[in-house]
Amino acid sequence: MKALLLVAHGSRRQQSNDEVVQLAERLKNNCSEQYKIIHAGFLELADTLIPDGIKKCADDGASSIIVLPYFLNSGRHVVEDIPEIVEQTQPDYPDIDIKLAQHVGASEMMMDLLIESANSTS
């Protein structure tokens, strides 16, 4: 069973964290055929932290987990911190294939999304 873990930075502002959890909920409605298990996780400052998010996916019966960083820039969090946490957590789940997706800002679709956002203003 494939799982998707959407990972955001985490904020002291609860509403920002709630937005990420709601986004993960909406993902469930949009790609439940591909990903039977979907959770939200945070790098810091908010529940659920990444290892706990991976555990949630494992507890739900995941055979593979894709960790998707909800970040725009390829900063230290994306390049170092998140990969490091995933690498440190993988040995706890030897039977689960945990893979890191490209961060959101690296998507080929970002260009279209920006143009669509700009155009929807006028």
Next chain:
Amino acid sequence: MKALLLVAHGSRRQQSNDEVVQLAERLKNNCSEQYKIIHAGFLELADTLIPDGIKKCADDGASSIIVLPYFLNSGRHVVEDIPEIVEQTQPDYPDIDIKLAQHVGASEMMMDLLIESANSTS
């Protein structure tokens, strides 16, 4: 002449700022018919700040400017800080219509972008 100002937070890490400037450059290649003028601007910590970005657009001959926040969450920066700066800058350019676009994270396309990012991993 329509202008587009892509506004990011700004980082102490120059590479993150460069990514935003490069994204604005790529936008130029993708929507130059709609937006003859495209610049990048930052809320803080980096050149060009938002009022300077608006000035650049004005100096290039913009008749209207769309300010597009390159932010994922509707935090204080998106809800208060950027609208406030735009509002304070507008009177300096009475002949230019400056409009604020929805932040990137609010785009209807974000769902598809997330799914595409996840799928491109495996």
